[in-house]
Amino acid sequence: MFRRWFDSFLSFTFAHTTPSMDLSSMSAELKVDGTQAATRISTSSRANLLQYLNALARENAAYYHALVATSSGAHHDRYAEVLEVLSTLCGHIPEIDRLADRLMQKAYLFDSPGVEGNGYRSLVACLDACLMKLLESNIYMKEHRESFYFRLPSCTRDIKSFVDVLGMMRAILQYGERMLNMESETEAKDLFPRNGSELIDEWLVNVETLNQKCFFGSCTAFHFCPSIRMSLQTITTGLAAFAEKFRSLEAEHAGSGPQALGYLTSNLLASRKFMLDPDLKAQELVSSTRDLDIRFCKAFWSVSESRFFEPVHWWMLPKCELAREITIAPEVFTLPRATLDGEEVTIRPASAHFGERPLQARLMSTHLREGQLFIDANDTVTSFKLPDRVLPKSDCLIFHCHGGGFVAQSSKSCDLYLREWARELQVPILSIDYTLAPEGPYPRAVEETFYAYCWALKYAHKLGWNGTRIVLTGDSAGGNLIFGVAFKAFMEGVRLPDGILSLYPPLLAQYTPSPSRLLALMDPLIPIGILTRCLAAYAGLPEPTDVGDVQGAGIPTVSVSPTDTSPSAESAGSWDQLSTSELQGAEDLKSIASSPSDENIRNMEKQKQEEAQAKINATQQGFLFHLPTARHIYSLASPVTSRVSRTVRRATGMVSRGYNGIMSFVDGDDEGATTATQIRPRAQSMANPSAPWTKMMNPLKRYNFATVPTDDALLSPLQANDILLRALPSVSLIASHLDPFLDDSVEMARRLSKLDRPVKLDLVSHLPHGFLNFLLVSEEARLGNQLAMERLKTLLQFDAPNLPTI
Structure with a gap:
């Protein structure tokens, strides 16, 4: 529905554009039926949007080019900077259009059945968000540039910031295209390249x-x-x-x-x-x-558990009659084997790296239930005031593992949404505080969570649970661990959980x-x-x-x-230099001498000043804002952006056959010296344009991931074999389109679907990794939390869910 509306809107825009056009209707966020809906711009709509953005940028550039000719000093430099930024923007557009179109043509090959979503689509969605910001800024510049209160430096900074983002997105999309070209030719269509790729x-x-x-x-x-x-x-x-x-x-x-x-x-x-x-x-x-180092990550990610936030939790979160830390002592016990009657499985405490230790957990329940008074290993009655009413044992238990990148946070940091779950679902929740890395690396956390799961099965009566149904759930790192618990339960012959809800999990622990x-x-x-x-x-x-x-x-x-051939050795290494070969339709371009003498330069400057006033009116009249056709837009030649140094500031020459000839400006140093740039003939094809100019950094520290096992399902659930995956119960996965770990969930859903296993993949829009931590500040995050609770109801076999649209 939105695609048809957006296409119709842009078509109307190109036919009936006025200078006072409002862009508010093209906002990237759209309210549909009272809920947040994802904006998915179709390929044709994106092409129209890019044409519109290109026309706006060129119209703004023409306006300030006219002012450059009659200005000097700080004003001249300011106008020159605007022209440089706008010309860089125009130079990016053709390649951006090609890359987005290429990725969207093949993105469907990597979708999970019935769900449109994967990393290729997400990259294009980020590009669309950047384009909308640039469109808004250019329209603001056009509509307010003659206003007394218009601040050109501020507006230029805004546009330049997103032009820099656009240039970096261009580099990212080119790498994405490289991945797409290689993986789309394979039979598996994997989102993760094969080992050794x-x-x-x-x-x-x-x-x-x-x-x-x-x-x-x-x-x-x-x-x-x-x-x-x-x-x-x-x-x-x-x-x-x-x-x-x-x-x-x-x-x-x-x-x-x-x-x-x-x-x-x-x-x-x-x-x-x-x-x-x-x-x-x-x-x-x-x-x-x-x-x-990792201590920095651990320290900052733990800020939500500091005393500073305790008043927030006290006043704003739902109240629970029971929200207490419990200690699970290390002991050896037995459980009945799930496959054969009469046999038992011996369960031993976690011992990896530093031996057996007590394990901390938190039991949460909105109302006190039978058995929850006896929550210590020695069956000691807790000492707190008894409520007026104790409910019977629940048929369901939620077994939860917190997130935090395996290195930070605890069950306390999840109060924000666990209390909401306990109130909405009316079931007890057991959240495990596993040992964090790097002090306790793999497999310590998996061993501890599996031991806690078995302990919950053994001592269900102490948790206010009658042992009927149990669902595993976890977010981020916890979403990885619960898959490890289910796999280990199958391998050990222990009762499997009745369902799994994994939220934005990293399921491949490989770089x-x-x-x-x-x-x-x-x-x-x-x-x-x-x-x-x-x-x-x-x-x-x-x-x-x-x-x-x-x-x-x-x-x-x-x-x-x-x-590609560089115009000169000097300009080849300059930042953001763009060639005229990057736009279509420029013909019969005139050449500018690449090394004029000082006398020629002075003559050119004198002639330019004499003709400036005569040109300015004609230029402004020639660039009155009328959106051209797509063919006319692409007939404009690309600007050539030169580098800016302490002594030389060279800006762009904009060539337009449709707008009567060549426009150029040259600004020298204090002595008036300047360097002109040769305008090269445009290439005939846009299929393989020059790569974008990017700034580089030192590489990251290199970890030896080659030593990490590539077939360990407990470490990386995505690497589980088909036997383990077939053993899983109903699986629900929730991820965000903008999450770096999106492909982990998509790939897991694809594998389970191929094996005909019950799996449900939900992808939310406009939200980051860890969105459940933003419930107090974001309505969209609250809708995401509501979706998670509805999926839990389904896994717990409650009534039919009432799902929100996100």
Whole structure:
């Protein structure tokens, strides 16, 4: 329905455009039937949107080009900067259009049956969000540029920020296209490349070294819904302040970095600095998430459990009559074997790495039930005031494992949604506090959660449960562990759970590229550096040493196609330089001398000043805002953006046959020296344009993931064989389209579907990984939580669910 409406709207726009057009109806978020609906822009609509954006950018560029001719000093530099940004934007559009179209043509091959969603679609969705931001900014510039209150530098910064994002998205999409071309030719159509694939080497060399800075400044969380975006901007500001203090304390005394959270006043003061300077915040975030060790992740992710948030939990969360920590003592006991009558299975406590230890857990129940008074291993009655009424034992129990990247958080951090579940479902919930990595790497957490599961089966009467139905659920890392519990229960012959609900789980504990894991480059919660460290810590890999700098790290680099020729050796390495060969339809372009003499330059400047006033009116009249046809838009030549240095600022020459000739401007240094750029003839085909210009960084520390087993189902459930997968009960998976671990859920659903196993995959829109932690600030997150509760009702065999639309 939305696609038809969007196509009709754009068609009407091109036929009846007015200067006062309002873009509010093209917002990326749309309310449908009172719920948040995902905007899925069709290929034809995206092409129209890009044409519209291209026309707007060129119209704005023409306006400021006319002002460049008659301005000087600071105003001249300001107008030149606008032209440079807009010309860079126009240069990206043809390749962006081709890449998006290519990915969407083949994305359906990687969908789970009946569900449109995978990493390729998500990359294009992020691109669409960036394009909408650029469209809004360009319309704002066009409609307000002559207003007295219009601030050109501010508007230019906004557009430039998203142009930088667009350039980085272009590089990401090109790598995505590379993955698509290789995997779409295989029979399996895997979202994760096979072991030994050259894609892995390309990921390590090219992708992880992309500079993420543009994603963590003023454009932070641009692809999420507004409520989440505001929260993440606050979180990233706090994270930058915390990282700065962490570094400071570590420099003073090694090992004292985690104490940074205790310096509340200094952290708040530092936050002001990062709020006023988004670029400074971005630099701190990129540096800290790539360089600091796992202790930094553990400390910051545990902030939700600090005493600062206890009043929030007390006042705003649902009340539970029972929400207590219990200790599961290590003991050996037996359970009846699930397959054969009369036989028993011996269950032993977890012992990996450091022997047997007591295990902590939390039992939650909205109302006290029979048996829950006797919750200690020695059947000691707890000492608290008895309620007026004790309910009978429940038929159902929810067995829960918390998230936190295997390295942080506890069951207490999940109060935000577990209390809601307990109130809505009216069943007891047992949440396990397993040992965290890197102190307790794999297989410690799996062993502990399996032991706790068996303990719950053995001592069901102590949990207010009669043993009828049990459902395993977990979010993030916990979603991985519950699959391990089910697999181990099958291998040991223990009773299997009656259902599994896994929320946004990482099901492949390998540093392996996939389309959705490219999103980690722009994700503020699990950026690529943190993702790598968490997976390595859980797999038990030691901290590596630096691998050294990549060639050209930290400076602009350029990737050029084999057939591309640079106009000059100097300009070939400049940042954001774009060739005229990147747009269609430019013919009969005039050449500009590549090395004019000083006298020629002075003559050119004199002639330009004499003709400037005569040209300005004609130029403005020629660029009155009338949207051209698609053919006319693509007949415009691409701008050539030159580099900016301390002594030389060269901006673009815009060539337009449809708009009467060549427009160019040249701004020299203080002495008037300038360098002209040769405009090369445009290539005839857009099939293989030059790759985008990108800034590179040092590579991440290299963990030896080659030593991690590739066939261990308890470590990576995606690597389970068909026998284990067939043994699973009904499985429900919930993930987000914008989650770096989206492909893990999609691939698991595909495998279970091929085996004809009962599986349900739900994908929510506009939400990040870990969206259940945002229930207090986001209506969309609350809808996601409602969906999770409805899936739990189905697995617990409650009444037919009333599902929300997200």
